[in-house]
Amino acid sequence: MTEDRNPSTDLTTLTASAAVDAMARGEFTAADLFDAYRAAAAADELNAYLWVANGEDGAPAIADDAPLAGVPLAVKDLFCTEDVPSQAGSKILEDYRPPYTASVVARLAAAGAPLLGKTNQDEFAMGSSNENSAFGPVLNPWDRGRVPGGSSGGSAAAVAAGSAPWALGTDTGGSIRQPAALCGIVGLKPTYGTISRYGMIAFASSLDQAGPLTRDVTDAALLLRHMVGQDPRDCTSIGFPGEISHPTATTLEGIRLGVPEELTGEGVGIDAGVLETFNATLELAERLGATVHTCRLPHAQHALSAYYVLAPAEASSNLARFDGVRYGARVENGGLLGMYTNTRSQGFGTEVKRRIMLGTYSLSSGYYDAYYGRAQRVRTKISEDFATAFGEFDFVATPTSPTVAFELGAKTADPMSMYVNDYCTVPMSLAGIPAISIPNGLSEGLPTGFQLAGPAFSENRILDAAFALESAIGFDHSGARKGGQA
Amino acid sequence: MIDREQVLHVARLARLELTDEEVGRMSAELSDVLGHIEKIGELDLDGVPPTTHVVEVSNALRPDEVEPSLPREVALASAPAVAGGGFLVPSPQADAVDP
Numbered sequence: 001m002t003e004d005r006n007p008s009t010d011l012t013t014l015t016a017s018a019a020v021d022a023m024a025r026g027e028f029t030a031a032d033l034f035d036a037y038r039a040a041a042a043a044d045e046l047n048a049y050l051w052v053a054n055g056e057d058g059a060p061a062i063a064d065d066a067p068l069a070g071v072p073l074a075v076k077d078l079f080c081t082e083d084v085p086s087q088a089g090s091k092i093l094e095d096y097r098p099p100y101t102a103s104v105v106a107r108l109a110a111a112g113a114p115l116l117g118k119t120n121q122d123e124f125a126m127g128s129s130n131e132n133s134a135f136g137p138v139l140n141p142w143d144r145g146r147v148p149g150g151s152s153g154g155s156a157a158a159v160a161a162g163s164a165p166w167a168l169g170t171d172t173g174g175s176i177r178q179p180a181a182l183c184g185i186v187g188l189k190p191t192y193g194t195i196s197r198y199g200m201i202a203f204a205s206s207l208d209q210a211g212p213l214t215r216d217v218t219d220a221a222l223l224l225r226h227m228v229g230q231d232p233r234d235c236t237s238i239g240f241p242g243e244i245s246h247p248t249a250t251t252l253e254g255i256r257l258g259v260p261e262e263l264t265g266e267g268v269g270i271d272a273g274v275l276e277t278f279n280a281t282l283e284l285a286e287r288l289g290a291t292v293h294t295c296r297l298p299h300a301q302h303a304l305s306a307y308y309v310l311a312p313a314e315a316s317s318n319l320a321r322f323d324g325v326r327y328g329a330r331v332e333n334g335g336l337l338g339m340y341t342n343t344r345s346q347g348f349g350t351e352v353k354r355r356i357m358l359g360t361y362s363l364s365s366g367y368y369d370a371y372y373g374r375a376q377r378v379r380t381k382i383s384e385d386f387a388t389a390f391g392e393f394d395f396v397a398t399p400t401s402p403t404v405a406f407e408l409g410a411k412t413a414d415p416m417s418m419y420v421n422d423y424c425t426v427p428m429s430l431a432g433i434p435a436i437s438i439p440n441g442l443s444e445g446l447p448t449g450f451q452l453a454g455p456a457f458s459e460n461r462i463l464d465a466a467f468a469l470e471s472a473i474g475f476d477h478s479g480a481r482k483g484g485q486a
Numbered sequence: 487m488i489d490r491e492q493v494l495h496v497a498r499l500a501r502l503e504l505t506d507e508e509v510g511r512m513s514a515e516l517s518d519v520l521g522h523i524e525k526i527g528e529l530d531l532d533g534v535p536p537t538t539h540v541v542e543v544s545n546a547l548r549p550d551e552v553e554p555s556l557p558r559e560v561a562l563a564s565a566p567a568v569a570g571g572g573f574l575v576p577s578p579q580a581d582a583v584d585p
Binding site: 010096097098099100126191192193206232235236238296299302304305306308309316320323324325326327328329330332334336337338339340341342344345346353354357358360363370373376377379380383393409415416419426430431432444455456 | 488492493496497499500501502504505507508511513515516518520522523524525526527529531535536538539540541545546548556560561563564565566567573575576577578579580581582584
């Protein structure tokens, strides 16, 4: 990584879409591109990868008519990949090699995006800083003393630093959008159900959704196009009506943006520098023809509370399967119950135990109605709030994360201070609606994110608006490359 | 708000064994988080139906046809212990008492 490269020959500087076009013109081959990224991923110094494809096997064969043409894909560790370690960032699944591949990974491989590597993450996707990985934290390519966000932090850092052209992540309460914001890239959480969850190691099933992390909006649209689809193996998957199209908008003429007071107003705790870049982008939106007005999401301030009931409750149920019987680690201690208890106590990390405890408590006899039942009712109110807002506005806009990337260790001692990172992203997760984060300029020399959310299945309109904004913002990505490579 | 006794009870339900230090920390942290969560208790939610699914879907049906599934040896390959074509576990009778 230290040799001087002629920028025109460094294939890892190209976006995925640009690489597809260049290969169509015969400028280089899929094998050249795979080798370049394999070398970059193998040389990664950010702890972004937990596994990288072996160079000895050569580049994977790509069909001539494959639309993604062999642009390799980094995949979050929690997607099952056949015979390749799939550990969900957890010691309890250390070196687990599943017998099958997640539907969305298989779908993308068939479309011409072969597996480049598996990316580090917070254990079972529980975290907003990647510090909960059993395999050590990922470092932010803009500043290695800072977190990349989480839980899809390895995917975000790899894409930002240039060791992957694009990556898959999952978003339960912000786990794609927040790390994308903190690493200065694009992250999209699609409408719940548009992408199969089959083979995704589950955290909170009513919220989990796969999505793309990419260098720009065009790549997000291209990757998403080949991710969506109904899957008979996931009965909650509904596919996408129509096709994800190539974004082309250059104006926001006629677009009505709503800025929710509850997520951006006084007392919410958004950093002044983050608000400044947010407001600058709102002005830019107006110059592009959009109207910008304050809107109300009266229950959004309760979203975080509802989320921290619902997600741990579902997690406590989903993670019951890690019992030392069928896969993963086993720690014997006397009989069956002793084995279950020892395996789980030694296999799970602190945050995972905390959430299992929280979820088990709120689902336990006598507490269900007060917690889970109430939180599901709050969720209904939040969906209604969005429905009302979308009667007046095309999109809701907020900063993605209340802060820029924070220093490693800064928030690990206090769980609540970590949880509030998700303040602006959780409401959309609860409502199951799509939302994108795009790089929005710098504050304190670090990236901030601009979040746009729309009604269910409005991905094409969101991508178009984000594309127009992205061109106007003209974000300079180079800071991540300088910090990410030696 | 959540005392050590409750923490130990919930840990038993969750099949987790916590050290003394973990019990103390968990009691403080869960109390703090639940203190924030309990703000939803102030909302008037009478007559509000709980969300069961965020995107409206009717029954997801498929034809009831036999399809190949994982071969037995593949399904067993990742297990910590197998015997006689099945998953091998320690005897429940070897547990002294329900901890």
